[in-house]
Every structure is written in C-alpha cells, then in structure tokens.
Amino acid sequence: MTSQFVFDFQNRGSLGSDILGGKALGLAMMTQLGIPVPPGFVATTEVCGIYYREGRRLPDSFWAEFDVHLVQLVQLEGQSGKRVGGLDDPQLVSVRSGAPISMPGMMDTVLNVGLNDETVEALAVRTGDRRFALDSYRRLLQMYGQVVSGIDKTVFDHELDTVLLNSGVPTPIELSEEALEALITAFKGAFVDVTGEIFVQDPRDQIRNCLIAVFESWNGKRAETYRQMEGISGDLGTAASVVSMVYGNLGENSGTGVCFTRNPSTGEPGLFGEFLQSAQGEDVVSGERTPEPVSAMSDKFPAAYAELIEHAETLERYNRDMQDIEFTIERGKLFILQTRNGKRTAQAAVRVAVDLIEEGLLSKEEALMRVEPSDLSQLLSPQLPEDHGMDVVARGLNASPGAAVGFVVLDADTAESRAAKGEHVILVRPETSPDDIHGFIAAEGILTAKGGLTSHAAVVARGMGKPCITGCQALEVDLEPRVITIAGVQYSEGTLITIDGTSGSVIIGEPELTLVSGSAGAELDRLLEWADSIRRLKVLANADTPIDAENARRLGAEGIGLCRTEHMFFGVDRLPKMQAMILATNLEDREDALAELQPMQSEDFFGIFSEMGQDPVIIRLLDPPLHEFLPDRSEVDSPAVLRRIDELSEVNPMLGMRGCRLGLVYPEIYEMQVKAIADAAIETHASTGLWPKVQIMLPMVAFPSEMESIRANVERVLRDRSVPDVQIGMMIELPRTCVSIGDFAGSSDFFSFGTNDLTQTTLGFSRDDAENMFLGKYLEDGILEENPFETLDVAGVGGLIDFAVNALDYKAPDVSLSACGEHGGDPASIKFFHEVGLSYVSCSPFRIPIARLAAAQAAINSR
DSSP, X not given: OOSOSEEETTOOTTOOHHHHHHHHHHHHHHHHHTOOOOOEEEEOHHHHHHHHHTTSOOOHHHHHHHHHHHHHHHHHHTOTTOBTTOSSSBOOEEEEEEOSSOOTTSSOEEEEETOOTTHHHHHHHHHTOHHHHHHXXXXXXXXXXXXXXXXXXXXXXXXXXXXXXXXXXSSGGGOOHHHHHHHHHHHHHHHHHHHSSOOOOOHHHHHHHHHHHHHHHTTSHHHHHHHHHHTOOTTSOOEEEEEEOOXXXXXXXXXXXXXXXXXXXTOOEEEEEEEEEXXXXXXXXXXXXXXXXXXXXXXXXXXXXXXXXXXXXHHHHHHTSOEEEEEEEETTEEEXXXXXXXXXXXXXXXXXXXXXXXXXXXXXXXXXXXXXXXXXXXXXXXXXXXXXXXXXXXXXXXEEOSXXXXXXXXXXXXXXXXHHTTOOEEEEESSOOGGGHHHHHHOSEEEESSOOTTSHHHHHHHHHTOOEEEOXXXXXXXXXXXXXXXXXXXXXXXXXXXXXXXXXXXXXXXXXXXXXXXXXXXXXXXXXXXXXXXXXXXXXXXOOSHHHHHHHHHTTOSSEEEEEGGGGGOSTTTHHHHHHHHHOOSHHHHHHHHHHHHHHHHHHHHHHHHHHTTSOEEEEOOOOOGGGTSOOGGGOXXXXXXXXXXXXXXXXXXXXXXXXXXXXXXXXXXXXXXXXXXXHHHHHHHHHSSOOOEEEEEOSOOSHXXXXXXXXXXXXXXXXXXXXXXXXXXXXXXXXXXXXXXXXXXXXXXXXXXXXXXXXXXXXXXXXXXXXHTXXXXXXXXXXXXXXXXXXXXXXXXXXXXXXXXXXXXXXXXSEEEEOSGGGGOHHXXXXXXXXXXXXXXXXXXXXHHHHHHHHHHHHHHO
C-alpha cells in the first residue's frame, strides 16, 4: 500500500494507472505537460479496496488527508476567496470514477457538487447568470439523486417532462428561471417522497457521499457485467477524482464535447467528434441532445478549436495511440477534462496500428500488440451489400460498422431473455444508458433515436464490435404500448429489422447479407504479413469441403490441419446414402452403400487437393457419433428400420461406436475412404504432375494395437494404388493416449490434439449437456472463469498436452505435434500452444486471421 491515500494532479510522482486509475493518470499527465486541466486530486484505487475490506467504511486517517487536499484545491486554482460552501465564491467540484482499465460509462460521476439552496444564489451572483446557476443545481439534484440516493431515473424524468409540458418547450436548455425553480422544488420533493430525507445541504457531506457512491459503483450491476464481458479483474478497484468544475453551460460562448484524434470506426486520421454549445458533458454522452460535429467549432470557437487540435496532436504523440478526449469551453477558454486510449472498431485498430508504424511512433511488434486478435472477426462479419434491393425506411448516424438482423426489443431485460432462447434481437431505445449493458451483450446490434457518434450507445457498441446506429431522427420509440414508429409507420416489438452501422440504414425485414470477400483491406494484409514474419506457430485450417479450402487459402492458411470426412455427408443428396450405409445389416448391403459414397468423397478430395496445391492436407477418417446420422424415429415408418435404429442406439454415443473403433469393426468403411483419397491423389498427379501433400489421421485412438491394425490396412490400399509418401498419424482425444504417447512413437508419423474431445474426456463434461445444463451457472458463480470449450483448461487438459509433448520429445523429437480443435482459433489457447512447443494450430477458416495475429503476439510475449 502507498504511504498516502490522496494525490493531486501536480504531484503524482511515478504512480501509474493501477493506483491512480486511468482518468486521474491522464489528468496528472496533462497537467505536467502544461495542457489546461482543471485542478484536482484523486483518492487511489487502494482506497476502494480499503472501503470494501473495512465493511464499506473509510478510516478517519483517510478523511483527514482528503480534507487537506480539498482545502488545497482552492489554492491550486489561485483563487484565495473561493471555498467549498462559500457564499461569496463557492467552490464546486465533480466527483469522477476512474478504473485502471477503461470502462466507459460503467461507473458513476456526479457534477456540480457543492450547490445548495444558498450557494446556488452565490453562483448566480458570481457568474451573473442566475438561469445557469439554477440549471446547474437541477443537474446536481438529478445526478446526486440517482447515483447517491438511488432514486430511479424515471422519477426525475416524470418531473422534467411535466415542467417541459407546462412550459411549452422541448428541452431543458429552453426552460426559464421560473420553470427551473419549479423543477428544483419538484426534484427536492422527490428526495423526501422516495428516501424520506431532504437533499443534503452541507457541501462537504455531498462530496463525501459522492466519493462513497463512486466506490459503490465499482460493484454495481453494469460494472460487474462489463468486467465479466471484458475479463477485467474485480480486485482492481476504481479511483475517485475530485476536480474543480468548469462550465460548458455558461451561455452561447461556452460548450462541451468529446473527440477522438482519429476516426474510431475507420481509423482515418484527423479530429473526429462532437460538441454542444451551452451544455455539460452528460448532455453529449447521454444522447438526449444530438450534437454538432466537432469541426463546426472552427466557426463558433476558432481559437479554442485551434488549441484543441494542438493539444490532441500532443496527446497522441505522447501516448503513441489514438486518444479519446473530453473537453469543455468556459466563456471561450478551453479545458481538457480527460484523455485515454480510445475504444475503436477492429477496422480502425488495424489502420491506426499500421499508420502509427509509418509515422514512426510504434515498432512493428508494438503495433501487433495493439490489435486484439479476437476483434478481427468483426472484419469478416456480415455486411449489407449496396445492391440489397430493399427499401431503406430510415437513416441515422453510422456509429459502429457492420450489419445485423434481429427482432426489435425495447429494453435490455427483454433483449437478454429473448437472446437466451436463441433469438437474434436488435435493441431499440430512445437513447441508452450504462444500465443497458446486459442488453448490449445480448443484442446483435443497437438502434437509438437520439444521440451522436460519441454517445454512450456508440462508444460501447464500437468497443464490443457490434453494429450501431444512433440519432435516427425518423425513429420514435414508445415504451408504453411497446411500439416503434418510423417515418409515420408503426411497428410492434418483435418486428424483424436489419440495421447497417456502416451506412446508417434501417430496413424492415431481412435482406441477404454478404461476408467480406478478401482479407478486409490492405492494412490488415500488411499487419498479418508482419505477424507471419514474427510467429513461430504455423496456422492451418479445419476445412471439410473445397469451398472451405478456398476460404482457408484466401485467409492465409498454410494447409489443412483437419478435414473431417463425416462432415462431407450432411447434404440432402448424401445423407440418405450415409444413413443406408449405417443401417445396413450385412456386409453386402454396406458395401453397396459405400460404393455410392466413394465417388462423392473422391470428388471432394480432388477439389480440396486442387485448391491447396503443395500445402499439407490432413484427412481424418470417419468419426461419426452415430446419433448424429441416424434417422429421426418419428419420421420412420418401416418396422425393420426402427428395429435397426434401436439396435444401434447408444447410452453414451460420444464414447460409443466412433473413431477408430468403427474402422476396426467395419474395416470396409475406412478402406472405401482411403481408396477415395488415393483416387483423388492420382487424379491430382495426372492433372498437375505433382502429388498432393496428403496425410491420413486416425481418430479416437486409445491403444497402440488399434493404431497398428488400421495403419496396416491403410498402407495396403495406398500400396495397391501406388500412391507414395502418405504420412499416417493419429488424433489425441483421450487422457490415456496423452500419458502413454511414447508407446505410439513407432506407429504414428504425427500427432494432433483434438482439444474438443480431449476436454470432454478429461473433464467428464459432455459439451452439449454441459452448455445446456450447468456450464452457464458455473461461469456466473465463478466456479469456472472461462468456458473450457472456448478457452483451453490449461491446468487440466493443458497439463496432459504438456506431459505428452515432453514425453514425445524424449522418444521421437522430430515428430510433429499440433492442436486441431476450435481452441486453435482462441488467442489465449494459442499462447499456451506456443509456449508448450506445438508445431501448428488448426482452426475454422474465418478464424485464420485471428490465429495468425495471436501466434505472433505469443512469440512477442515469449521474448
């Protein structure tokens, strides 16, 4: 623990964001750079920890230190007459949250703290603007009421709507002094009605209560939900900053805004953002008013705009990253209220990383570490084609790119419940608030009637990589009858709509969406080329058809690490033939069915070989859990077929007649497949003059005798057809195989860990049953931190892999080992595979870019 609890922005020493929080660190850094920042101080993240450890209280020693800094705040401003609660020149502050890791909008902030029935009049005299003072007071009452006293927002909204209606004006900024006085009286009445107590009049008590509320918000529902989504530890805590107020709502020569030093959707260089005249910060981010683009400041505030550009360039160079900046103009004077590394889409992340290298601010290694591998899936997400052929019923601001289709839902709880049933939903709101975070997670996309490109909805959606449209002025959302109206046409909740966050288009119905063809831009190509030059792990694809192989090649795969032959039989023309083979009761009928399947397999293999050229193609022989291929009993009329289905039914099909067991009991099945592979290889050789780099992999092997028996049969077929140089290896899916891998060194040419089944057999989890029955509860209660079928269980499954790698290195050091389950596309799992020394990973084609970048990051981290 530090020797003190509180630090002012001028004297933070060498402390980082882990102690000061990101917001205060940025303010301290800007203060030291000479950038105009309102003076203030910060209670550290350690204070938050003390608060919870001490049973939600803080020691007197902290409050003593806190009060000293509160007095010094006046001295920092250089205004000796100003003091907290003063009736000549009252000192007002904001109390702001700030975690070590950015959590935009997930915790609480209160502005204008220090106003009461007396200081509001003093503020009116000092500023010469009583309307401004009253407006600031009503803002404090509402924010304090919601954040500190726990009064529901709708209580204040109702009172505000009543006063607006009686005044005949649409927004609070147009309310008269008399109307604001009536609103303040109504707000103070709400405190008595809801809490039974009057609004706190002592400014010091207000500040203390706000500080406690900020710490309480660290464990609020939305903060916990966001941390769970982002994998942020709950032990970090939040800092709380107390900052002298500056006012953007002091008339038309004042304003406030949010900007990025580059476009957070595309990465394009140049100031991007919004501002509002005569407003405070929450007016911009709440979405209640639609702001102007920040470039409009060049006409209204030319000097402040030029200064903002200069400070933005300084901050980006200093932090060597795109910045998200909040600012206020008080009667023409610019203040910077916050800077942090800006949330961005994957497209923007890639371009910014590449541009910063070219600008000399980053090395290639640093740039590669700036892009989150899993975010690259955004670049391959569905898009709305220009020729979609459907009517665009409305347009809004293109806040976060990509297209999404779903049913309209009007609140976050409904979004969560319907998504839990497997439905795709679009969250449609007048504007969003941080309390909607669980709806963001559940929804495919977000559409709001109000708000700008830097509103809460836009910032959070971009950070999550979800399509979002804000400020859709043709949209009206009526939460009582639960309907929306677009351009005068009413639609009920549950209507199927499409939103395109790239163009801002809203469509009723579902047009045909397309996937990005190619690797989503020259910047991504360059970034992945740099990744390829650094990574050690090769990246292959799981591909079962020629189309899969084409996509794999296009996205940079270095071969096919797993071709699952059972997946070749799901087509409507093939499944009946596969079922006939399975249901056959004698060898003759089974061979007849296999004879029909063989040319289909051979055709597919030839297409895959042609696509992959001289890159390796690893084909796994048939591994069908029989229940996936048996006909549905309810659709079968034949008693004989029903009897055969019953004969083949298994208590536990995932551990039943599958894998190499099938090939041993019915050797004719594997013989057909090897013949199909051989024929395709011969055809490829005849057309190209080259033999494909084909390898054959045997599934679910537990005993060396299984491997040796099937290998002999495979070699015989290849020998009869004169196909040379085919390696024969095995998939490791069982704990027994891991711990006895040395026994297979003489019979297997290569090994590949099938991590999906290895996870099932190690943990004793049936994946389908676990995910449907109890895994969600395990994750919710913290019994497990990650879904083990998405991110490798390093201690258990990883321990078996590590043991096998070390054992084989002793027995057969030159034999290839790989991972070919879907963990091969998970960045955290790839880091482990790199560290343990595997040769390559194999994953689905559209996760290839993710794996390439993650493998490079693993190599950089290992240095």
